Amino acid sequence: MNAYSQPAGVTARDLLDVERIRRDFPILHQEINGYPLAYLDNAASYQRPRSVLDAIRHYYEHDHANVHRGVHALSHRATEAQEAGREAARRFLNAAERAEIIFTRGATEAINLVAYTLRETLQPGDEILISHMEHHSNIVPWQLACQRTGARLRVVPITRSGELRLDEFHRLLNRRTRLVAMAHVSNALGTVNPVAEITAAAHALGIPVLLDGAQAVAHQKVDVQGLGCDFYAFSGHKMCGPTGIGVLYGRREWLERLPPFQGGGDMILSVSFDHTEYNELPYKFEAGTPDVAGAVGLGAAIAYLEQVGMDRIAQHEAALLEQATRAIAALPGVQLIGEAQEKAGVLSFNIEGIHPHDLGTVLDHQGVAIRAGHHCAMPVMDFFGVGGTARASFAFYNTRREVDQLVAAVEVARRMLA
Amino acid sequence: MPKPAEPLARLYQATVLEHSRQPHNFRRMERPDRQATGNNPLCGDQVTLFLREADGVVADISFDACGCAISLASSSMLTDLVRGLPPAEVQRLAREVAAAFNSPDGDLPGDLAALAGVRNYPARVRCATLPWRTLGAALEGSPSPVSTE
Numbered sequence: 001m002n003a004y005s006q007p008a009g010v011t012a013r014d015l016l017d018v019e020r021i022r023r024d025f026p027i028l029h030q031e032i033n034g035y036p037l038a039y040l041d042n043a044a045s046y047q048r049p050r051s052v053l054d055a056i057r058h059y060y061e062h063d064h065a066n067v068h069r070g071v072h073a074l075s076h077r078a079t080e081a082q083e084a085g086r087e088a089a090r091r092f093l094n095a096a097e098r099a100e101i102i103f104t105r106g107a108t109e110a111i112n113l114v115a116y117t118l119r120e121t122l123q124p125g126d127e128i129l130i131s132h133m134e135h136h137s138n139i140v141p142w143q144l145a146c147q148r149t150g151a152r153l154r155v156v157p158i159t160r161s162g163e164l165r166l167d168e169f170h171r172l173l174n175r176r177t178r179l180v181a182m183a184h185v186s187n188a189l190g191t192v193n194p195v196a197e198i199t200a201a202a203h204a205l206g207i208p209v210l211l212d213g214a215q216a217v218a219h220q221k222v223d224v225q226g227l228g229c230d231f232y233a234f235s236g237h238k239m240c241g242p243t244g245i246g247v248l249y250g251r252r253e254w255l256e257r258l259p260p261f262q263g264g265g266d267m268i269l270s271v272s273f274d275h276t277e278y279n280e281l282p283y284k285f286e287a288g289t290p291d292v293a294g295a296v297g298l299g300a301a302i303a304y305l306e307q308v309g310m311d312r313i314a315q316h317e318a319a320l321l322e323q324a325t326r327a328i329a330a331l332p333g334v335q336l337i338g339e340a341q342e343k344a345g346v347l348s349f350n351i352e353g354i355h356p357h358d359l360g361t362v363l364d365h366q367g368v369a370i371r372a373g374h375h376c377a378m379p380v381m382d383f384f385g386v387g388g389t390a391r392a393s394f395a396f397y398n399t400r401r402e403v404d405q406l407v408a409a410v411e412v413a414r415r416m417l418a
Numbered sequence: 419m420p421k422p423a424e425p426l427a428r429l430y431q432a433t434v435l436e437h438s439r440q441p442h443n444f445r446r447m448e449r450p451d452r453q454a455t456g457n458n459p460l461c462g463d464q465v466t467l468f469l470r471e472a473d474g475v476v477a478d479i480s481f482d483a484c485g486c487a488i489s490l491a492s493s494s495m496l497t498d499l500v501r502g503l504p505p506a507e508v509q510r511l512a513r514e515v516a517a518a519f520n521s522p523d524g525d526l527p528g529d530l531a532a533l534a535g536v537r538n539y540p541a542r543v544r545c546a547t548l549p550w551r552t553l554g555a556a557l558e559g560s561p562s563p564v565s566t567e
Contacts, residue, residue, distance in 0.1 A: 354487075355485065355486035355487060355490075356461075356486075357461050357486040357542070358430070358486045358488070361426075361542060365426050372461070373460065373461045373462055374461070374462040378462070381462065387461075387463065387484045387485070388462045416426065416430060417430065417435070
């Protein structure tokens with residue numbers, strides 16, 4: 001059974017009532033250039049159900065004030081609203097306690113928070129281990145940390161099918177490794193990495209593990225305690241939540257050990273010009289007035305995903321990915337980029353003689369929104385010897401009809417340009 | 419439903435596709451007098467221009483590129499337009515063409531007129547202007563790669 005196969009007799013229709021779900025997403029019901037919009041750029045950003053928009057609006061219309069500061073009713077309600085969002089995120093990741101959920105602007109800031117604070121413990125000769133399939137946001141923060149400390153960035157290579165070279169991972173992991181930072185799911189290839197095995201191997205040497213979950217949380221149930229990872233980062237806007245909010249999960253032991261990230265209000269217990277005492281977790285890492293509306297929207301997004309059901313989401317998307325992969329691979333001159341056994345949500349491909357940007361423009365003309373380019377993963381593109389790829393990425397609200405629309409649009413592009 | 423070919427045909431005209439499929443002067447040059455590389459970091463397009471001067475004019479020009487049909491066609495047309503011109507005139511042309519792509523009705527000389535449709539695609543204008551910005555950098559002897567961002 002390969003990555004694209006489905007249990008016999010199971011169709012997408014059995015798993016999810018997609019048409020009913022789509023009614024919850026106002027933005028999906030529009031035409032682009034006279035065609036129905038087929039939004040297949042979900043790996044870049046998801047769309048939001050009305051419940052998320054309503055929750056944000058309700059918060060601003062009824063409950064907004066600054067948090068943790070006022071004795072008045074609205075301040076209390078705003079604080080409660082933010083903490084409800086935090087509790088939703090804790091439940092979503094199955095973290096042990098709410099204090100382990102740090103709100104950030106997104107996965108990028110979450111990774112930067114760890115890179116910046118861990119930096120103070122790094123010394124020349126120390127090593128940070130990442131993989132060749134990382135998004136730039138899980139490369140550059142570590143490069144900056146290494147440049148400032150003399151630590152060394154080491155990179156686990158990948159195979160031609162886009163899988164992590166586990167043999168190389170085990171070889172590169174050593175007593176000088178200070179952290180392993182890996183994508184849970186690759187944004188450019190769709191590869192699902194064996195993160196439980198990675199974490200177990202690192203922990204056997206006492207090395208902490210950070211997982212970039214930006215492309216994972218909307219596609220499958222994530223259990224940070226089950227995975228055993230020390231840090232887990234994700235973005236709200238890639239799982240039906242608002243832009244500008246994200247989460248860093250950190251195991252208490254590590255969050256207590258790391259110094260504060262930014263200084264300001266909310267992250268302190270007391271301040272004098274001689275000495276400042278930092279606040280308890282999670283507030284130690286949350287300087288300044290937080291994005292309360294973002295936390296509210298995130299909580300609503302989590303509730304929505306939970307109601308649809310992560311298992312059904314994963315099955316529906318697997319069926320769409322299989323349908324799309326089969327149809328696109330059957331076209332002449334197609335090169336699939338990323339053919340891992342375990343994949344989630346992403347179909348990256350090139351067509352001989354057509355640059356991905358031209359393909360993207362022709363598809364847009366037919367209402368099909370995909371991403372064309374390097375997907376902020378230039379090392380991946382270099383590895384496959386391509387300047388970029390066309391990437392269709394699927395969400396649970398996508399339909400088989402939209403996959404058909406994608407394939408038909410690619411055929412038009414091929415006839416016009418190849 | 420509209421036929422996608424109608425609006426798209428204005429962007430991907432036959433002249434554009436001829437240049438992108440078989441670009442003119444698409445080769446690297448040994449020991450050029452001037453050379454510059456331009457990048458479009460958003461899409462990863464890259465173009466390198468090579469120029470040789472003799473008798474006060476651009477005697478030879480060629481390019482190497484990894485890019486979309488629009489940037490390849492624009493580069494190919496550029497080499498046809500620039501050959502034989504004095505460097506000062508080339509510099510002026512580079513400025514004028516880049517400005518024309520970014521204005522609603524500026525004149526685009528020679529085959530470049532076929533690329534006028536790119537103005538309807540704000541995300542793609544920089545594909546057309548990339549080689550022209552790179553040309554400007556080559557003539558100024560700009561040592562670092564130019565970027566469209």
